[in-house]
Amino acid sequence: MSAVLNQIPQAEFDAGIDVTGRVQGQQALLTPAALAFLAGLHRAFEPARQARLAARQARQQAFDAGALPQFRADTAHLRAGDWTVTPAPAALRDRRVEITGPVDPKMVINALNSGANCYMADFEDSTSPTWANLITGQQALRAAISGDLVHEANGKRYELRPQAEQAVLIVRPRGWHLDEKHVLVDGRRMSAALFDAGLFCFHNAKALAERDRGPYLYLPKLESMEEAALWGQVLDDIEARLGLPHGQIRVTVLIETLPAAFEMDEILYALKDRIVGLNCGRWDYIFSYIKTLRRHPDRVLPERGQVTMTQPFLRAYSELLIQTCHRRGAHAMGGMAAQIPIRDDAAANAAALARVRADKLREVTAGHDGTWVAHPGLIAVAREVFDARMPGPNQLDNRREDVHVEAADLLQPCLGTITRAGFENNVEVCVRYLAAWLDGNGCVPIHHLMEDAATAEIARAQLWQWLHFPELGGGLLHLDDGTPVDFALLERALIALPGRLRAEPGLPGIARVSEAIGLLDRLTHAETLAPFLTLPAYERLD
Numbered sequence: 180m181s182a183v184l185n186q187i188p189q190a191e192f193d194a195g196i197d198v199t200g201r202v203q204g205q206q207a208l209l210t211p212a213a214l215a216f217l218a219g220l221h222r223a224f225e226p227a228r229q230a231r232l233a234a235r236q237a238r239q240q241a242f243d244a245g246a247l248p249q250f251r252a253d254t255a256h257l258r259a260g261d262w263t264v265t266p267a268p269a270a271l272r273d274r275r276v277e278i279t280g281p282v283d284p285k286m287v288i289n290a291l292n293s294g295a296n297c298y299m300a301d302f303e304d305s306t307s308p309t310w311a312n313l314i315t316g317q318q319a320l321r322a323a324i325s326g327d328l329v330h331e332a333n334g335k336r337y338e339l340r341p342q343a344e345q346a347v348l349i350v351r352p353r354g355w356h357l358d359e360k361h362v363l364v365d366g367r368r369m370s371a372a373l374f375d376a377g378l379f380c381f382h383n384a385k386a387l388a389e390r391d392r393g394p395y396l397y398l399p400k401l402e403s404m405e406e407a408a409l410w411g412q413v414l415d416d417i418e419a420r421l422g423l424p425h426g427q428i429r430v431t432v433l434i435e436t437l438p439a440a441f442e443m444d445e446i447l448y449a450l451k452d453r454i455v456g457l458n459c460g461r462w463d464y465i466f467s468y469i470k471t472l473r474r475h476p477d478r479v480l481p482e483r484g485q486v487t488m489t490q491p492f493l494r495a496y497s498e499l500l501i502q503t504c505h506r507r508g509a510h511a512m513g514g515m516a517a518q519i520p521i522r523d524d525a526a527a528n529a530a531a532l533a534r535v536r537a538d539k540l541r542e543v544t545a546g547h548d549g550t551w552v553a554h555p556g557l558i559a560v561a562r563e564v565f566d567a568r569m570p571g572p573n574q575l576d577n578r579r580e581d582v583h584v585e586a587a588d589l590l591q592p593c594l595g596t597i598t599r600a601g602f603e604n605n606v607e608v609c610v611r612y613l614a615a616w617l618d619g620n621g622c623v624p625i626h627h628l629m630e631d632a633a634t635a636e637i638a639r640a641q642l643w644q645w646l647h648f649p650e651l652g653g654g655l656l657h658l659d660d661g662t663p664v665d666f667a668l669l670e671r672a673l674i675a676l677p678g679r680l681r682a683e684p685g686l687p688g689i690a691r692v693s694e695a696i697g698l699l700d701r702l703t704h705a706e707t708l709a710p711f712l713t714l715p716a717y718e719r720l721d
């Protein structure tokens with residue numbers, strides 16, 4: 180890359196910005212220039228962010244009143260048009276295996292060294308956004324990029340492999356809906372998305388450009404083309420202020436909300452100069468299906484474990500994503516199987532790996548260009564499956580012209596049941612995950628499955644919808660053994676939990692279990708489904 184970058188702008192102390200969090204060493208990140216840069220982003224884009232969040236609410240009101248998502252009439256010309264996105268940079272042409280994970284220094288080193296093609300460093304679904312986690316994560320990424328990151332834990336020293344052998348770094352900032360309460364600009368909380376993405380780009384864009392890379396971002400939880408366009412404006416502005424060439428920052432967008440599945444072409448178009456691909460964020464997508472259609476009793480989902488990617492509505496979503504991406508020259512990334520290695524039980528471990536293998540085989544056969552793994556122990560399985568079926572760096576030329584997905588296919592009801600084990604598992608996952616999250620841990624293994632904010636949201640939203648089913652006009656739901664699904668059932672499950680959890684030694688977040696139970700109880704009793712679990716939980720963090 181030959182572009183000459185301007186110096187990062189120097190700035191005077193900005194009296195309008197107030198940092199309320201304190202973590203050792205944060206001054207090196209939150210310099211006057213960095214803070215002025217963040218304040219500039221806030222002042223330029225906060226009104227537009229709020230307008231987009233209000234538009235989400237208005238759209239949800241229409242869905243609650245009976246409307247169903249549909250393809251937009253006003254953008255039919257974009258869907259019909261013949262255009263493609265800017266080709267991927269060399270570093271992102273082959274991304275067959277991407278490892279994801281939180282941003283603590285050990286994880287960052289392990290993920291970059293893991294042998295995966297890319298590492299998605301996650302400030303989102305798998306990070307509990309305590310101030311300490313955010314600052315430590317930004318420090319770790321900055322040190323990793325400059326080659327200085329080392330870490331010591333449990334008598335072991337962690338060092339990075341040479342840069343040429345490291346996974347390509349992609350960073351996932353938090354979504355539009357979240358605030359960063361530790362940074363106030365003119366007395367108002369700034370957007371968490373702008374904080375994460377802005378701070379990362381401010382400190383690392385130049386060093387990445389010198390390596391022929393750029394800040395590469397994964398953008399989560401978008402609901403519309405206008406939200407994508409807002410990201411486009413933000414990234415244009417970041418590039419202009421940092422003196423980066425236009426298009427240096429490249430993005431992959433997660434299609435993980437039901438409304439966004441109806442605007443995939445539009446989202447690609449809105450970010451045409453910088454988008455590299457779309458990703459099937461299946462867990463948030465299932466959550467969003469429940470949330471969007473929460474007042475449509477004819478579309479209630481069965482228990483979480485039965486909602487697999489082979490269900491017709493999920494198959495339609497992934498196939499439409501592949502077809503849309505490949506028509507536009509963009510990568511169609513697959514998603515995350517929830518199984519993780521099981522250390523102390525060989526048979527269970529083999530079964531978990533077989534589930535992962537089957538999931539990856541489905542993805543590569545359908546035409547995905549790469550996939551996600553949650554744990555280094557799964558890289559070999561994913562790579563083997565993709566290597567066997569994808570000889571080139573990607574399969575953009577697999578156009579999937581056989582796919583014909585209509586709105587009704589994306590909205591199809593899903594057959595299945597609710598068992599007692601399924602109901603109780605939802606309760607347990609919510610409580611255990613919330614307790615861990617409140618304790619600062621955003622990703623935990625529960626019953627040998629990876630649980631993060633997205634998987635926990637499915638459990639939380641299902642409980643709300645099932646328990647409110649009579650008010651939604653659906654009548655009382657019953658478990659497959661005939662037991663009514665009512666608040667008494669929830670109470671019985673909640674009462675039994677603390678004793679059971681205390682018996683498990685070393686459970687993450689055990690001290691916060693009562694608080695988690697209280698929060699889940701309030702969220703499930705509330706008249707309306709709260710848009711995100713992490714909104715009320717965040718008020719209790721730190």
Ligand SMILES: CC(=O)SCCNC(=O)CCNC(=O)[C@H](O)C(C)(C)COP(=O)(O)OP(=O)(O)OC[C@H]1O[C@@H](n2cnc3c(N)ncnc32)[C@H](O)[C@@H]1OP(=O)(O)O
Pocket residue numbers: 278279280281285286287289290293301304305462463515519520552553554555622623624628629630631633634
């Ligand atoms: C819906 C979505 O958004 S999916 C994307 C978000 N989710 C994720 O990114 C999942 C990330 N994964 C994880 O956090 C973890 O793998 C968990 C919580 C699922 C399991 O964690 P653990 O039970 O602690 O894993 P385990 O003990 O087997 O780890 C073994 C080693 O692998 C490392 N490891 C585990 N997962 C990862 C990872 N994703 N990236 C890098 N290293 C990892 C551990 O740090 C540990 O290293 P060490 O031996 O040097 O101490």
Ligand SMILES: O=CC(=O)O
Pocket residue numbers: 304433435459460461462463464514515633
């Ligand atoms: O972010 C990924 C998802 O599945 O949700």
Ligand SMILES: [Mg+2]
Pocket residue numbers: 304399433435460462463633
């Ligand atoms: Mg997600």
